[in-house]
Amino acid sequence: MHDRTDRARPSGSLRRLAAFAVLAALPAPLCAQYGPPSAPRQDMPSASAPDRPATVASQEDVLRGAACQVGRDAASVEPLLATAPFSPEERTQAVRILRLIQRCLRLRDPISTNTAVLRGSVAEAVYESRFATAQAAHNPPLSVQPLFRPDQAANRADLAPAFALAECTASRHGGLVRGLLATDPGGAEAQAAFQALNPAFVSCVSANAQIAVDARTLRGMLAEILYRWSVVQRDGPTSPLAAAPASTP
Numbered sequence: 001m002h003d004r005t006d007r008a009r010p011s012g013s014l015r016r017l018a019a020f021a022v023l024a025a026l027p028a029p030l031c032a033q034y035g036p037p038s039a040p041r042q043d044m045p046s047a048s049a050p051d052r053p054a055t056v057a058s059q060e061d062v063l064r065g066a067a068c069q070v071g072r073d074a075a076s077v078e079p080l081l082a083t084a085p086f087s088p089e090e091r092t093q094a095v096r097i098l099r100l101i102q103r104c105l106r107l108r109d110p111i112s113t114n115t116a117v118l119r120g121s122v123a124e125a126v127y128e129s130r131f132a133t134a135q136a137a138h139n140p141p142l143s144v145q146p147l148f149r150p151d152q153a154a155n156r157a158d159l160a161p162a163f164a165l166a167e168c169t170a171s172r173h174g175g176l177v178r179g180l181l182a183t184d185p186g187g188a189e190a191q192a193a194f195q196a197l198n199p200a201f202v203s204c205v206s207a208n209a210q211i212a213v214d215a216r217t218l219r220g221m222l223a224e225i226l227y228r229w230s231v232v233q234r235d236g237p238t239s240p241l242a243a244a245p246a247s248t249p
Helices: 059-076 088-104 115-130 154-172 174-181 188-203 215-238
Strands: 020-022 209-211
Touching: 059 088, 059 115, 088 115, 115 174, 115 215, 154 174, 154 188, 154 209, 154 215, 174 188, 174 215, 188 215
Parallel strands: 020 209
Antiparallel strands: none
C-alpha cells in the first residue's frame, strides 16, 4: 500500500499541457452542489448520528468504502451510476449510498464527501469487480451514450468539455486509464499515471480548449466512462448504454 493524501491534485505536467488548460478547482462538498444546507453539514448523510457534524472523508477512504459495499452487494450501489450527473436523482442515490458505505466500514462517526468523488469511487469499484481483465473492443465498433446530459445539469455546463475529454480518453486509451485506476489516489504512482495520460489528453481536445476539472473528479469520470464503454463492448448493440447507430444518408 502507498501513502494516501486527503486530496489528489493534478500533476504539474497535466496542468502544463500545451493543448489546453486544466483549471484545478476542488469541487464543493456533497450538500453544496445542490444548494446550501439549512445548517452547516446538517444535510450530510450519516449512518448513525445525523445530528452530529460529519468528517469529510478522503478520496482513499471513500474508494475503500465503495469497494467494501460493492463486495457486499454491488446491486445496492449501481443505481447511482444510472442517474444523470448533477440531477436530483443522483443526490438521492448519493445520500443513500454514503450511508451504506458508513455501515460497511463500521464507522462510528458520520462522514461526508463530494458527490463527484463518491460517484467516481463507486464507478471504480464496480468496474474493478466486473472487469478484472480489460474488455476488448467490439467488432464492429460500438459507441456509448454520453454520460453528461446538459438537460439535467444546466448549471454545470462548464463541465461538458471535461466529460467529453474523459469519454474520448477512456474509449481510446483504456489501458492507460486502467493503469491510473490501479494506483492509490494522490500517491506518486497516480501522479505518474496522470503524466502517462498526457498525450492521450492532448489528442482528445482541440487547441486552446479550456477545461476546468480537478484530478479527483477527472479520475472518477474516467473510471465511470471506462466502465460504461466496457459494458457496451461486452453486451453489444443491445446494451442500454450503447449509442444509437449513425443514420445512413
